[in-house]
Amino acid sequence: MILRRSCREAARLITARLDGPLPLADRVALRLHLMACDACPRFDRQMRWLHTAMGRWRASADAGALRENE
Amino acid sequence: MTDLSALLETLRPQLLRYARLQLRNPAWAEDAVSETLLAALEKPEAFAGRAQPKTWLIGILKHKLVDQVRRHARECSTGPDDEDGAVEEQLFDETGHFRERPADWGDPQASLGQQQFLAVLDACVEKLPNQLGRVFLMREWLELDTEEICKELAVTPTNLWVMLHRARLRLRECLQLNWFGERRTAP
DSSP: OTTOOOHHHHHHHHHHGGGSOOOHHHHHHHHHHHHHOSSHHHHHHHHHHHHHHHHHHHHHHHTTOSSOOO | OHHHHHHHHHHHHHHHHHHHHHHOOHHHHHHHHHHHHHHHHTOHHHHHTOSOHHHHHHHHHHHHHHHHHHHHGGGSOSSOOSGGGHHHHHHBOTTSOBSSOOOOOOOHHHHHTOHHHHHHHHHHHHHSOHHHHHHHHHHHTSOOOHHHHHHHHTOOHHHHHHHHHHHHHHHHHHHIIIIISSOOSOO
16 A cells, blocks of 8 residues: 555655655655556656756856857 | 947846746845946956857856855755655655656757757746756756755755656656647656
């Protein structure tokens, strides 16, 4: 029972995963959820996408290429 | 020396825009930028000798921004606002399911290659509520790890976790709306 999570809870784990490894129970619960759910794997891909995009934003900001003329 | 000083002054507006985006406070941003320019003026040879002086300058700015956060941490509230939670309510129904299936955003490279995309993402970052924006950029731009952020802002890991989550949900929503197409969740 403790391993069954809603999409709402899974989404929190998915974003938390971007900042560091999850505790074991959460990791297992999330994996199970992703196997059984239609929506959350897409949300996961979106979050990774966003993470990649922010990497590009950061590179651009660091080079002084953002907000040059406003 | 006046040449360097004049050159640095031309960069001040852009540095200010960056600082305001991170700090969400004009006075703190002014301080951070002034300190940055002063530090640069103290090392004219370092500025002149670099292939990418702007990058070096922004590196200094980022340090000054962390200093400002530290200095003013107590003036920032220590936890998520209730209204920031609305984004989660929009996405999930009472049983915790997605109201609408998240869209397929395809290959990031297709979007990331477009200059326009960064401008849209940047605008979305700016639109984040102040507290969420501050925390999000501490993580994603200043690249502080979560423990450091908790320490600097005196917030609990749980509260930080919630704020980062909401910031990301909002960014996702903003991109969905402004880059990928129509809003996919209920208003």
